[in-house]
């Protein structure tokens with residue numbers, strides 16, 4: 311759990327709550343977003359879905375007083391502090407939540423939305439402009455940067471003993487369609503939907519990307535992207551389409567100067583602290599002194615603890631708490647903020663607009 315929120319309060323224990331409306335009563339929100347409100351300073355006043363029966367069922371389940379089938383009606387009648395938006399895609403492949411977020415901002419309402427924020431750089435910039443002119447925040451649920459394991463990797467890599475983050479490897483199973491198909495948004499819904507996950511982690515840990523070179527295999531649509539970050543660091547995004555359904559999805563390794571941290575399967579963190587390698591050819595033991603030994607964290611799955619719920623170790627409650635804190639304290643969100651979404655949108659457009667085997671400048675040096 312984040313240092314700023316070590317003690318988790320239950321909803322009924324909060325004295326001050328945000329009045330919140332929710333747009334979308336679909337599968338993901340049922341499993342992973344509405345349930346976060348058990349632990350957040352949120353009063354869920356109303357739910358809107360185009361399917362009125364589902365909106366009513368969700369209102370009964372999660373304790374909302376009213377339901378709507380038109381989001382404008384809901385936002386104007388309820389005048390909430392914030393709108394949560396968890397919707398899907400228009401038939402042309404654009405993102406439903408983008409326009410809904412603009413509608414909320416135009417009415418002076420803060421927005422928390424699921425990824426993807428938008429299907430293009432231009433639309434993220436439109437959201438940035440609307441956020442600036444309304445003075446209201448937009449935060450996207452970039453859950454990966456709220457995983458306790460990823461937050462730990464960030465904390466460790468920021469310590470002086472780690473040195474500068476110099477290279478990174480991120481693995482994520484995601485196919486990419488052939489280049490000829492990538493200009494039509496309807497063909498890249500899955501890529502847009504999921505690129506937010508590894509790209510959010512890369513941006514959080516390494517900062518903006520300067521350029522990429524990528525290649526793709528035709529059997530599964532897997533790809534390897536070689537990345538140069540604006541910081542001078544380098545990285546690899548291995549999109550491992552074709553892995554087994556029994557395999558963990560993700561792995562990350564971040565290297566500093568004489569230290570490295572590995573995150574396996576989103577939960578296991580191994581920190582290889584600065585240590586001297588035992589003398590080559592003459593060392594009988596690989597066991598370095600205790601004070602230099604690697605540190606490992608992994609959850610126990612025995613106790614009925616909050617940290618054993620995916621709502622916590624997959625970052626869902628922490629990201630919602632962060633948004634609530636930002637709104638209540640009047641501080642714009644950095645994690646999940648529109649600047650992060652803009653960088654992710656640039657990477658997505660780079661893949662769509664360039665054939666495999668291209669080197670693409672994502673952010674011109676010094677620009």
Ligand SMILES: NC(=O)c1ccc[n+]([C@@H]2O[C@H](COP(=O)([O-])OP(=O)(O)OC[C@H]3O[C@@H](n4cnc5c(N)ncnc54)[C@H](O)[C@@H]3O)[C@@H](O)[C@H]2O)c1
Nearest residue numbers: 334335336337338339358359360396397398406424425426
């Ligand atoms: N972060 C994660 O772990 C994660 C996991 C799964 C899905 N997601 C994201 O969650 C979102 C939703 O996915 P899902 O599988 O639940 O989709 P879904 O299709 O099950 O649900 C979307 C709901 O939005 C409603 N809706 C659409 N437009 C609306 C409007 N204008 N007004 C009111 N209701 C409207 C639909 O009627 C539907 O009930 C997607 O953006 C997806 O990328 C995130």
